[in-house]
Amino acid sequence: MLPDGSTEHMLRLFSILEFMKQKMRLGIIGGGLMGREAASAFGRWFVLENFPVQAELVAVCDLQDKLLEWFKQVPTVKLLTKDHQELLRSPDVDVVYVAVPHNLHEKLYLDVLNSGKDLLAEKPFGIDLNASKTIHEAVRKSGRFVRCSSEFPFLPGAQRAMQYVHSGKIGRIMEIRSGFWHASDMDPNKAVNWKRQNKTNGEIGVMGDLGMHVVHVPFRMGWKPLRVYAQLQKVYTQRPDGKGGMAPCDTWDNAMLHTEVLINNEEVPMRLEMKRLAPGEMNTWFIEVLGTEGGVRFSTKDPKTLWIFERGKEQIWQKIDLGYQMPFQTITGGIFEVGFPDCFLQMWAAYAAERAGELGTRFGCATPEEAVLSHELFAAALESHTQKKVVSLARA
Numbered sequence: 001m002l003p004d005g006s007t008e009h010m011l012r013l014f015s016i017l018e019f020m021k022q023k024m025r026l027g028i029i030g031g032g033l034m035g036r037e038a039a040s041a042f043g044r045w046f047v048l049e050n051f052p053v054q055a056e057l058v059a060v061c062d063l064q065d066k067l068l069e070w071f072k073q074v075p076t077v078k079l080l081t082k083d084h085q086e087l088l089r090s091p092d093v094d095v096v097y098v099a100v101p102h103n104l105h106e107k108l109y110l111d112v113l114n115s116g117k118d119l120l121a122e123k124p125f126g127i128d129l130n131a132s133k134t135i136h137e138a139v140r141k142s143g144r145f146v147r148c149s150s151e152f153p154f155l156p157g158a159q160r161a162m163q164y165v166h167s168g169k170i171g172r173i174m175e176i177r178s179g180f181w182h183a184s185d186m187d188p189n190k191a192v193n194w195k196r197q198n199k200t201n202g203e204i205g206v207m208g209d210l211g212m213h214v215v216h217v218p219f220r221m222g223w224k225p226l227r228v229y230a231q232l233q234k235v236y237t238q239r240p241d242g243k244g245g246m247a248p249c250d251t252w253d254n255a256m257l258h259t260e261v262l263i264n265n266e267e268v269p270m271r272l273e274m275k276r277l278a279p280g281e282m283n284t285w286f287i288e289v290l291g292t293e294g295g296v297r298f299s300t301k302d303p304k305t306l307w308i309f310e311r312g313k314e315q316i317w318q319k320i321d322l323g324y325q326m327p328f329q330t331i332t333g334g335i336f337e338v339g340f341p342d343c344f345l346q347m348w349a350a351y352a353a354e355r356a357g358e359l360g361t362r363f364g365c366a367t368p369e370e371a372v373l374s375h376e377l378f379a380a381a382l383e384s385h386t387q388k389k390v391v392s393l394a395r396a
């Protein structure tokens, strides 16, 4: 018998608790940029403190040998395959993360649901509105737990911005801006890839690529556009094909969606910005909400800073230094810095917690309904741009 409170006693208790945790055994389809990012999140799952679910990556499917080879480093992976149906037949997989080009979303998401497994789907949740509706209907019929990827709202700055708006200190909201900017396409010599062609990325272009990230927080705050006027731009119409020639690059590079949302029976302008050609912006996600009494601003450009506005005798923007305050507690010190892998892990923690019924009041991943709503907005934006008119979004 070990004395209560001794180190050995605590360790034994800890291992019993670990054993009792629900296991989430994962399969990845698409082991490219995001598939490997997900593997990294599962690989350091143990940093989550007092977390009710254990995650284990057990199977990976990709078409490329070099990527399958890469996943051999992960000791828990038992199945490596080029056939996604083989992964879906595996009784060892509970949840599947699908991170493939957009033209494959619909087929693969439906295959996952038909196999009876849960899904974390990458955005944009189908290549277009029709695909997203078909997937949504299949989700509804299957009863499986499905969420769509969008990780930036899990950053401390984004969480604090939402808390600030909920606090009511902002007064009457006058204006909202939400955006995601990239600069890498500023280089005209960057080779074309599937994200830069309509047939694989979708006609919605940059909106499919960056849009879910931009609408997740506004939608969750209840700010759903009543109408949209869209300005879409194609700047480079061809790019090097990587084989010495040129290839068509027909996607929209930049999108500015001017919308209005209803807040307390007042129409409020909300601008949504998605850009692949934003000079000097590596990977800048931001949200800004301005009100009559206060305001809040957060950008990953300055990831440790939250700006809060206060209208007093003087008009003051206060700068708050942020630490590592995440929705799901980890072993990382509260004064340390956050980064992309951290918010991606938090998103997965939210997925696992919600699936296990343990999310509580914490922020959850984007839902299939929010993903379909984003597609309704993007489809309306395409129509708006083509016809140069404001397009209404029907609201029940």
Ligand SMILES: NC(=O)c1ccc[n+]([C@@H]2O[C@H](COP(=O)([O-])OP(=O)(O)OC[C@H]3O[C@@H](n4cnc5c(N)ncnc54)[C@H](O)[C@@H]3O)[C@@H](O)[C@H]2O)c1
Pocket (backbone or CB within 6 Å): 029, 030, 031, 032, 033, 034, 035, 061, 062, 063, 064, 067, 082, 084, 098, 099, 100, 101, 102, 104, 122, 123, 124, 149, 150, 151, 208, 209
């Ligand atoms: N959440 C984010 O921050 C974020 C960032 C980048 C991309 N994405 C999204 O993730 C998804 C994938 O993007 P990526 O950047 O990882 O692309 P990627 O090109 O790096 O990876 C895609 C992988 O899918 C594999 N693949 C293609 N067809 C397949 C099939 N039939 N079966 C199995 N594997 C197949 C390819 O070999 C490739 O390795 C897209 O939906 C994209 O929009 C999300």
